[in-house]
Amino acid sequence: MLSFRELAIDKPGLRDRLMNLYLTLDAFPEVPDVLKRLKQAGLRTAILSNGSPRMLAAAVTAAGLGSLLDSGLSVETVARAGLADAFVCSGPCGPTAARLR
Numbered sequence: 001m002l003s004f005r006e007l008a009i010d011k012p013g014l015r016d017r018l019m020n021l022y023l024t025l026d027a028f029p030e031v032p033d034v035l036k037r038l039k040q041a042g043l044r045t046a047i048l049s050n051g052s053p054r055m056l057a058a059a060v061t062a063a064g065l066g067s068l069l070d071s072g073l074s075v076e077t078v079a080r081a082g083l084a085d086a087f088v089c090s091g092p093c094g095p096t097a098a099r100l101r
Helices: 014-024 031-040 053-063 074-079
Strands: 046-049 073-074
Touching: 014 053, 031 046, 046 053, 073 074
Parallel strands: 046 073
Antiparallel strands: none
16 A cells, blocks of 8 residues: 555645544444344454554444444554464464464
8 A cells, every 4th residue: 555655645634534534434234234143143243453442443433333342452452462473364263373473
């Protein structure tokens, strides 16, 4: 992903405006129903994000998903907690899970 500097974009306030839009994003239409069904099945739900804790909290609130999530984890929280050796999975976590580093 290219930055404003790399693209030579010099529009005062544009970056902040774009970043603030992340605070009001809606969830995909199927997400609330899927989360409700997971909760009804007795499963715990969580959100994992590469956004800041502030951004994550605002997005969850804007999307109305707070009551459907048991927890949330931001990459910033992981870094501060020294969990850099945590695992990341792109499917069921098993022998193919990869270290974050």
